[in-house]
Amino acid sequence: MAEVTLHNVTKRFGTHVALDNVSMTVPDGSFVVLLGPTGAGKTTTLRLISGLERPDSGEILIDGRPTQGLTPAERNVAMVFQQYSLYPHLTVRENLEFPLKSPLLKTPKDEIDRKVKAIADILQIGHKLDNKATALSGGEMQRVSIGRALVRNPQIYLMDEPLSSLDAKLRADLRIELKNIQANLGATLLYVTHDQVEAMTMATHVGVLHHGRLVQFGSPREVYEQPVSIYAAARLGQPRINILPADVFPGAPPRAVSMGLRPEHIRQGQGEDSLVNRVERLGDQTRLHLSFRGLSLVTVTEPHTALRDGDIVRIEPSNPLYFDADGLRLA
Numbered sequence: 001m002a003e004v005t006l007h008n009v010t011k012r013f014g015t016h017v018a019l020d021n022v023s024m025t026v027p028d029g030s031f032v033v034l035l036g037p038t039g040a041g042k043t044t045t046l047r048l049i050s051g052l053e054r055p056d057s058g059e060i061l062i063d064g065r066p067t068q069g070l071t072p073a074e075r076n077v078a079m080v081f082q083q084y085s086l087y088p089h090l091t092v093r094e095n096l097e098f099p100l101k102s103p104l105l106k107t108p109k110d111e112i113d114r115k116v117k118a119i120a121d122i123l124q125i126g127h128k129l130d131n132k133a134t135a136l137s138g139g140e141m142q143r144v145s146i147g148r149a150l151v152r153n154p155q156i157y158l159m160d161e162p163l164s165s166l167d168a169k170l171r172a173d174l175r176i177e178l179k180n181i182q183a184n185l186g187a188t189l190l191y192v193t194h195d196q197v198e199a200m201t202m203a204t205h206v207g208v209l210h211h212g213r214l215v216q217f218g219s220p221r222e223v224y225e226q227p228v229s230i231y232a233a234a235r236l237g238q239p240r241i242n243i244l245p246a247d248v249f250p251g252a253p254p255r256a257v258s259m260g261l262r263p264e265h266i267r268q269g270q271g272e273d274s275l276v277n278r279v280e281r282l283g284d285q286t287r288l289h290l291s292f293r294g295l296s297l298v299t300v301t302e303p304h305t306a307l308r309d310g311d312i313v314r315i316e317p318s319n320p321l322y323f324d325a326d327g328l329r330l331a
């Protein structure tokens with residue numbers, strides 16, 4: 001397994017800057033999740049590391065070695081795309097065996113059989129091994145493409161929203177399996193997702209991209225609790241952080257323009273009156289949608305709260321985050 005380093009990497013498509021002077025170290029054995037809205041540069045980062053794209057400037061190192069001029073195969077990375085890419089005329093088993101049958105690897109037959117079976121079981125496709133790839137559902141095809149990456153022992157796994165086409169139950173199962181596999185192999189994994197839960201539960205590190213710039217890199221907890229900006233704060237947390245004018249509650253420091261309150265950081269029962277617009281019961285938690293001085297807020301409360309739509313509840317902030325006029329966090 002390997003460490004990946006990006007040094008001042010810039011990538012343009014025509015005049016459009018897709019990645020802007022990005023520097024980042026992905027530690028050996030880490031699970032790095034890249035976050036950012038569509039167009040932020042996440043896929044471009046993976047494609048540059050894999051060798052499918054070349055940087056216009058800057059350098060990418062794998063285990064300290066420059067990758068310039070190396071083909072994707074020479075980099076020994078395995079990439080899983082959002083859209084499955086299988087050999088349609090081959091069976092599931094043949095698709096999974098394919099990477100192991102490369103003449104370079106010379107994997108013995110019994111080891112191939114063992115690996116294919118183990119991966120197929122983890123991905124819950126063991127009973128489909130003899131099906132043609134075309135005779136599978138979309139979710140099954142996606143699992144086979146994840147399997148094709150996992151049977152190999154590459155230096156780095158690159159995965160671009162690999163679970164997004166799966167149903168919620170399978171996504172939850174595979175989230176745990178992928179995390180286990182990565183931890184057991186000690187694999188270095190870069191992962192793109194829009195899913196907050198995937199980011200919070202799987203990542204050892206989160207990289208937040210904004211218009212091609214890396215604006216924060218740290219543990220999920222660090223990015224959640226100490227975001228550098230409103231933009232970074234809004235990337236993690238469900239429901240999203242509430243952003244309010246800084247002076248709606250007393251105590252704002254000088255230069256503060258906005259206040260960020262995570263839903264769990266609105267204390268109930270004391271403070272100022274707010275109106276309960278809607279009580280949203282989700283089973284394990286209940287969300288309150290509040291109106292406060294003409295602003296909308298979301299907070300969480302006990303699952304069995306007696307509050308109802310139209311009630312008045314007193315609220316006050318705890319652990320507020322403050323941001324300046326540019327949306328940057330004030331220490």
Ligand SMILES: Nc1ncnc2c1ncn2[C@@H]1O[C@H](COP(=O)(O)OP(=O)(O)OP(=O)(O)O)[C@@H](O)[C@H]1O
Pocket residue numbers: 013016017018036037038039040041042043044045
């Ligand atoms: N081959 C290409 N030719 C021209 N522009 C491209 C190409 N690939 C990416 N771009 C542009 O570069 C920017 C970054 O794209 P990228 O695919 O990395 O975004 P992303 O963060 O992965 O988005 P998404 O979440 O939609 O996958 C976008 O504005 C995109 O339109």
